Amino acid sequence: MKTIIEPFKVKTVEPIKFNTPLDRETILKQAGYNPFMIHAEDVIIDLLTDSGTSAMSAKQWSGMMDGDESYAGARSFFRFEKVIKELTGFKNIIPTHQGRAAEKILFSILGGEGKFIPNNTHFDTTRANIEFSGAIAVDLPCTGGRDPDIISDFKGNMDIDALEKFIIDKGVKNIPLIMITITNNSNGGQPVSMENIRASRAIANKYGIPLFIDACRFAENAFFIKKREPGYSDKSIKEIAQEIFSYADGCTMSAKKDALVNMGGFLALNNDELALKARNILVVTEGFPTYGGLAGRDLEAIAQGLEEVLDEHYLTYRIRSVEYLGEKLTQAGVPILQPPGGHAIYLNAQKFASHIPPHQYPGQSIVCYLYVIGGIRSSEIGSVMFGKTDKLSGKFIPASMELVRLAIPRRVYTQSHIDYVIEAVIETYNQRQSLKGYRITYEAPLLRHFTAQFEPIKE
Numbered sequence: 502m503k504t505i506i507e508p509f510k511v512k513t514v515e516p517i518k519f520n521t522p523l524d525r526e527t528i529l530k531q532a533g534y535n536p537f538m539i540h541a542e543d544v545i546i547d548l549l550t551d552s553g554t555s556a557m558s559a560k561q562w563s564g565m566m567d568g569d570e571s572y573a574g575a576r577s578f579f580r581f582e583k584v585i586k587e588l589t590g591f592k593n594i595i596p597t598h599q600g601r602a603a604e605k606i607l608f609s610i611l612g613g614e615g616k617f618i619p620n621n622t623h624f625d626t627t628r629a630n631i632e633f634s635g636a637i638a639v640d641l642p643c644t645g646g647r648d649p650d651i652i653s654d655f656k657g658n659m660d661i662d663a664l665e666k667f668i669i670d671k672g673v674k675n676i677p678l679i680m681i682t683i684t685n686n687s688n689g690g691q692p693v694s695m696e697n698i699r700a701s702r703a704i705a706n707k708y709g710i711p712l713f714i715d716a717c718r719f720a721e722n723a724f725f726i727k728k729r730e731p732g733y734s735d736k737s738i739k740e741i742a743q744e745i746f747s748y749a750d751g752c753t754m755s756a757k758k759d760a761l762v763n764m765g766g767f768l769a770l771n772n773d774e775l776a777l778k779a780r781n782i783l784v785v786t787e788g789f790p791t792y793g794g795l796a797g798r799d800l801e802a803i804a805q806g807l808e809e810v811l812d813e814h815y816l817t818y819r820i821r822s823v824e825y826l827g828e829k830l831t832q833a834g835v836p837i838l839q840p841p842g843g844h845a846i847y848l849n850a851q852k853f854a855s856h857i858p859p860h861q862y863p864g865q866s867i868v869c870y871l872y873v874i875g876g877i878r879s880s881e882i883g884s885v886m887f888g889k890t891d892k893l894s895g896k897f898i899p900a901s902m903e904l905v906r907l908a909i910p911r912r913v914y915t916q917s918h919i920d921y922v923i924e925a926v927i928e929t930y931n932q933r934q935s936l937k938g939y940r941i942t943y944e945a946p947l948l949r950h951f952t953a954q955f956e957p958i959k960e
């Protein structure tokens with residue numbers, strides 16, 4: 502038998518409200534053609550993000566009932582701590598309300614003016630927290646990592662030679678830590694190989710710099726290592742994850758991804774002195790060290806989710822469902838970023854709507870069309886998000902790629918939902934000549950994509 506089925510039965514259902522393309526045209530117009538401004542109830546399939554959108558298991562929900570809500574020393578904290586210690590091997594486990602809170606604490610201590618922090622590719626909150634501290638965030642993705650058409654196994658890798666050059670160039674004392682993001686979210690959800698993590702460790706050792714992992718999708722990354730890297734096919738996901746963490750001095754984690762919960766995160770690290778400083782900040786900004794911004798029930802759900810995510814049947818289904826979407830779109834000639842990553846498919850909007858120039862936002866146009874024809878919410882990752890206008894010359898500077906992300910929430914949609922998405926994307930592609938460019942009519946000074954307003958450009 503070939504069909505990989507969802508490795509779960511459905512126990513609780515949440516109805517989807519249906520509307521018509523005509524309804525959706527009105528809704529989209531009222532939202533200023535920005536899907537972030539659409540009410541979630543008006544969306545049929547929501548692929549805006551995989552963050553905090555997971556369906557929890559019956560065991561997670563029963564853990565919620567069982568959560569110990571004591572202010573200090575709650576039983577749920579000790580379960581949380583035990584599970585994470587066993588998985589990561591790190592000595593100090595510090596709960597936070599989400600990933601960015603862990604980043605904020607870490608960079609408040611290690612960042613600051615004159616510091617540089619390299620990463621295979623920083624996620625936007627990581628970059629923002631580093632820059633907020635006064636330090637400079639630098640991306641060093643491997644060669645080919647940014648080419649949407651190159652197919653290779655570990656396109657998320659760090660460029661090790663560039664990393665070493667960078668350290669020598671900026672000076673060891675100005676680099677408080679090296680980070681690796683697994684999987685590489687901002688680079689198409691592409692995995693990082695064990696070999697690359699080991700090589701990063703070797704550089705960290707050579708120059709005496711700590712190595713931290715941004716571990717949001719560590720289980721998806723471990724699964725890719727098992728499938729693609731020689732020597733790992735017989736190892737369990739847990740063993741692979743443990744080996745990954747063994748090369749690092751600490752990690753930041755958004756539990757909203759691979760811990761299969763709707764809210765939460767943590768900072769984990771070996772250095773006791775650093776941990777003491779982190780806990781001192783934690784008490785001021787998040788809460789007492791045994792809850793750190795979370796309820797006891799959240800800690801239970803995270804502990805349970807971190808065990809469930811290591812299940813190979815789950816990961817087989819997870820990675821396959823993303824790959825299946827990518828495969829069907831590719832077969833229909835729809836240009837996507839290759840190969841499919843762990844948590845999302847990225848449409849190559851520049852090729853998809855090649856008649857729309859970057860300053861008229863081809864990605865936004867596809868996002869709008871997909872919503873109208875299918876009620877599908879996706880997100881533009883292109884010039885709306887990263888494009889700029891040069892202050893002096895007034896010239897438009899486009900993003901390096903024009904993409905539309907279809908992020909797949911964990912355990913939420915079934916194969917028929919994905920088939921429906923495939924049909925809608927293919928239909929949009931077949932009608933691509935009728936896609937129109939957009940112009941921005943309002944934008945906020947920072948992170949404009951969240952609240953920008955648009956209008957279609959009429960011929």
Ligand SMILES: *Cc1c(COP(=O)(O)O)cnc(C)c1O
Binds near residue numbers: 552601624627715755
């Ligand atoms: C989501 C994410 C974060 C931030 O986590 P939040 O829980 O959203 O604050 C950091 N790094 C990566 C790679 C992420 O995907």
